[in-house]
Amino acid sequence: MPRYKAMTGLVKTNVHDHNMYAIRMRELESLLNALGYKVIDRVVQVRPKEAVDFMFGKGKVEEIRERVKKLDPDVFVVYNTLSSKQKWNLERRLGIEVIDRYDVTLMIFREAASDILSKLQIELATLEKAFPYAKLSASIKYRKMKAGFRGGGEYAYHKQVRAIQKRMKILKRKIGKLSAQKELEIIRRLDKGASIVVLTGYYNAGKTSLFNALTGFDKPVSDTPFTTLSSKYGGIEGLNVYVVDTIGFVLDLDPRLIASFQLNLLDIKYSQKQVLVVDISDKPDLVRVKINESLKILNSLGKDRDSFIIAANKIDLLEDYQYSLREDVLRETLGDNIPIIPISAKRGTGIKDLVKEIVGRPEIQLAE
Ligand SMILES: Nc1nc2c(ncn2[C@@H]2O[C@H](COP(=O)(O)OP(=O)(O)OP(=O)(O)O)[C@@H](O)[C@H]2O)c(=O)[nH]1
Numbered sequence: 079m080p081r082y083k084a085m086t087g088l089v090k091t092n093v094h095d096h097n098m099y100a101i102r103m104r105e106l107e108s109l110l111n112a113l114g115y116k117v118i119d120r121v122v123q124v125r126p127k128e129a130v131d132f133m134f135g136k137g138k139v140e141e142i143r144e145r146v147k148k149l150d151p152d153v154f155v156v157y158n159t160l161s162s163k164q165k166w167n168l169e170r171r172l173g174i175e176v177i178d179r180y181d182v183t184l185m186i187f188r189e190a191a192s193d194i195l196s197k198l199q200i201e202l203a204t205l206e207k208a209f210p211y212a213k214l215s216a217s218i219k220y221r222k223m224k225a226g227f228r229g230g231g232e233y234a235y236h237k238q239v240r241a242i243q244k245r246m247k248i249l250k251r252k253i254g255k256l257s258a259q260k261e262l263e264i265i266r267r268l269d270k271g272a273s274i275v276v277l278t279g280y281y282n283a284g285k286t287s288l289f290n291a292l293t294g295f296d297k298p299v300s301d302t303p304f305t306t307l308s309s310k311y312g313g314i315e316g317l318n319v320y321v322v323d324t325i326g327f328v329l330d331l332d333p334r335l336i337a338s339f340q341l342n343l344l345d346i347k348y349s350q351k352q353v354l355v356v357d358i359s360d361k362p363d364l365v366r367v368k369i370n371e372s373l374k375i376l377n378s379l380g381k382d383r384d385s386f387i388i389a390a391n392k393i394d395l396l397e398d399y400q401y402s403l404r405e406d407v408l409r410e411t412l413g414d415n416i417p418i419i420p421i422s423a424k425r426g427t428g429i430k431d432l433v434k435e436i437v438g439r440p441e442i443q444l445a446e
């Protein structure tokens with residue numbers, strides 16, 4: 079049973095977007111559902127001229143205010159990233175908490191985090207996100223106090239801001255240390271002649287299911303977003319290969335999220351092969367968007383197409399003609415040289431073909 083009620087909003091950044099915005103809203107909704115929120119109302123607006131103060135136009139904000147009064151949601155969740163000023167203004171105007179999709183993602187991470195490192199990274203990312211808002215709110219409150227002639231000096235909110243700053247510094251130091259340790263571990267594996275094959279892709283694509291099928295592990299798998307937060311290394315029997323299960327991507331990935339999970343991305347950086355796990359049961363439009371974004375992310379991490387293998391997963395959910403349609407979409411985007419292997423990680427279909435593709439590459443060594 080959902081515990082809370084949410085109202086969602088999105089500002090279309092492209093006037094010609096008749097399709098993607100709906101996919102984005104659905105995505106936001108499934109993230110919120112995972113946190114126990116039921117979405118009771120949705121607002122969409124094409125980017126207004128005067129978007130600076132509220133993200134939405136003034137008239138739209140009034141409409142949202144009316145709807146909030148009537149429907150009484152616990153929170154208004156905006157798909158677009160809000161500036162501190164926009165959040166502040168919207169909260170004052172609507173009288174309820176206002177968050178953006180990046181906050182939602184961090185909340186899910188927080189619920190999923192079980193190991194120390196993930197917890198530290200999420201705490202830092204959360205503080206970094208909250209910091210500008212805390213600063214803004216401290217300065218506004220300070221100005222109000224001064225206007226009331228209650229004297230200058232230090233106020234509690236300034237202390238709060240400084241406490242956040244101090245904690246961020248400590249977290250960065252701890253994460254830095256762990257990062258260095260982790261990098262060493264990876265290099266040691268490589269020095270022993272092992273190859274690293276990373277399983278990457280969007281959340282829920284089936285990376286962990288595939289990891290389990292390849293390595294015989296029994297790591298937790300679920301349709302909750304971001305089940306896996308920190309990387310896991312495992313071997314494939316008979317091969318001098320490490321397979322790495324990694325954190326998933328999310329649509330319109332916020333660059334700050336990548337920055338705060340640098341540590342996890344080290345695995346991708348050092349890998350010789352990247353298996354891009356695609357949920358091929360997604361609608362063709364979504365398959366296209368996700369594959370395009372994945373390629374961009376991998377490129378930005380210094381990986382190029384020659385080392386990609388696509389694992390088109392969940393073929394058990396599709397009829398042959400539906401699969402062909404989606405494979406065409408992949409081919410259009412990828413060109414002819416990147417291998418696409420249809421698999422079902424859940425049923426164990428196509429796994430041998432995938433291993434053959436991995437091993438068939440000259441840079442992968444068979445164990446002695
Ligand atoms: N039908 C079907 N479902 C699958 C298949 N592979 C995975 N799933 C399901 O998809 C959901 C996500 O699987 P995971 O293996 O946890 O996906 P993931 O990519 O590791 O997800 P995160 O850790 O959240 O990034 C689970 O409910 C799996 O049971 C498949 O081949 N067929």
Ligand SMILES: [Mg+2]
Binds near residue numbers: 286299305306
């Ligand atoms: Mg996983």
